[in-house]
Amino acid sequence: MTDPQLALTMLALFIVLVFLGFPIAFTLMAMGIGFGYYAYFDGSRMWRAFERLDETASSWDSWSLWFEGFMNNRIFDLFVNQTYTVMANEVLTAVPLFLFMGYVVERANIVDRLFSTLNIASKNIPGSMGVAALVTCALFATATGIVGAVVTLMGLLALPAMLKARYDPSFAAGIICAGGTLGILIPPSIMLIVYAAASGVSIVQLYAGAMIPGLILVALYIVYVVTRSILQPSVAPRPTKEEVPDVPMGKLLWMIVTSFLPLAFLILAVLGSILGGYATPTEAAAIGALGGLLLAVAYRALTFQRLRESVYLTVRTTAMVCWLFVGSYTFSAVFSYLGGEHIISEFVQSLDITPLQFLILAQLIIFLLGWPLEWSEIIIIFVPIFLPLLAIFDIDPLFFGVLVALNLQTSFLTPPMAMSAYYLKGIAPPSVKLTDIFKGILPFLAMVFIAMIVVYVVPQSVFFLPEYFYGR
Structure with a gap:
């Protein structure tokens, strides 16, 4: 067996072991060391x-x-x-700081105030409670970047309220599942930090490039909710005064000032300091972590127990990401040394495909990988296989990274392995069936594909902000 054949065997064996349920980080390290012992044997x-x-x-x-x-x-x-x-790695230093900010904000009782305020403020819009849930999800997911936490918390908070307001269960479930995944796309996204560390692309430019596509996806979600509420009022009846009471304008403004503005200011301060060049992502993440603590103190929600939980969850998630990187770097170094990347590059070039066909093929593979794998494993392990091929097809790694970030929304929304659906089912009332949740997320899955098409047709949606802030 030649070295390139051994490299492909190594990759195939790794995939088999992953499907058998072996821990991915340690499987990568074991495979890398095992095959590497042969590769480097002297x-x-x-x-x-x-x-x-x-x-x-x-x-x-x-x-x-x-x-x-x-x-x-x-x-x-x-x-x-x-x-x-x-x-x-200085880029990865931002990961625990952003995670800590997210876990602290999650425990600061901000989301229930935010949802109540937005629900009252948007009550005259068709599907108002769904729109309020989406905007809350977008803000909260942006602050945390943790899909499971957002879907679970919003499922506990918004789903009972929507069901009580006679919303169709599948429609309400789809809104929460789709909104909860936005944190891996909209900056400051942990996923984009991991992609930057894996690809070498500037995290600052990635944040700028992902901003408009993220807003496009949010806009598509809201348009779908409002349009369906108008065309099919039974899925989202207008709220009664008992469900959403009238609030004087002065009180409503005070509710917005005390619930919406603090979280929005924290997010804008973090992103503004990064995009404006006033702070590195790591420094901005430190600002965000401090801001999250101050918000928790201001809302009288900072206790030793919550602080300890936030630190523990931060350490656990950071360790997972770092050990995945260690395993991936070792695995990919051996895979490349044995000639695996070269044989894949030769195979792809022999297909004689266009850049568009390559993008479709790559995104299809990532889409399929999203069923059994988490986004972190896809970014750290499999995306680096595609990165050397981008230069061959003259594809900008920044553009490719934003498309991947959009695509990975589907890994949480595609039945039968839609993790956001299982997160929600775990805390939903027994009357909400898993099939109802799957039915509700399919239209939002279509919105993700539409957003990907828009980004490809209008690439300036990715490049406009990076070029505006930093030039070509």
Whole structure:
């Protein structure tokens, strides 16, 4: 078996092990070290240790020299170096800070106030409660970037309110599931930070590039909710005064000032400092973490228990991402050394496809990978396989990254493996069936594909803000 064939075997075996349920990070490390031991094997390095053996050597000396000879392989040097490289990556430093901001905001009792305020403010709009839920999801998801947390919290808060207001269960469930996934696209997105670390693209330009496509997707969601509410009023009846009471304008403005503006100001301060060049993403993330703590104090929601939970969840999620990077870097280094990337590049070029066909093929593969895998695993493990091919087809990695971010919305919305549906089902009333949730998210899935088409047809939707702020 040639080295390139061994590399493809390595990739195929990894996919099989993932489907069997093995932990992905440790599977990557084991596969990388295992195949890397063969790839980097140097007999002279091993036998150098055994040359020190003589007849007087004890059993312990023999075993220790044997172990020294076994470990005298460059794969172990590579593994250690990759671990330090990941841990010293300045881009990834922003991950725990943004996560901490999100977990603190999640526990600060801001979302219930925000949803109530937006629900009252938009009561004259068709599908007002759905629109309020979407805007709340967009703001909250932007502040947290944690899909499970947003869907679960909004499911506990908004779903009972919409069901009580006689909303169709599938329609209400689709709104919450779709809105909850927006945090992996709209900056400051953890996913974009991970893509920047994997691809080498500037995280600042990624944030600027993803802003307009993210707003396009939110707008498509809102247009769909309002349009369907007008054409089919039974799915979203207008609220009665008992359900949404009239509030004097002065009181409504005070509700907006105390619920909407603080969170919006925090998000704008973080994004503005990044896009304006006043702070690096890591520094802005630190500002956001401090702002989240101050909001929790202002809302009298900061307790030691909540702070401890936020720190614990931050450490756990950050460790997962970092160890995925360690495993991926080791795996990809061995895969490339064996000639795997070269053989894939040659195969794709032999297909004689256009850049559009390549984009469709790549996005289709990522779409399918979204069924069994999390977005972090797709970005860290599989997207780097496509990155060397972008130059061949003259595709900007920034543009490709935004398309991938849009595409990964589908990994949470595509039955039968739509994770957002399972998050919601876990806390929904028994009357809301999983099939109802699947039925409700399909129209929003179509909106994601429409947004991807719009971005491809109008690439300036991605490039306008990066060029405006930073030039070509």
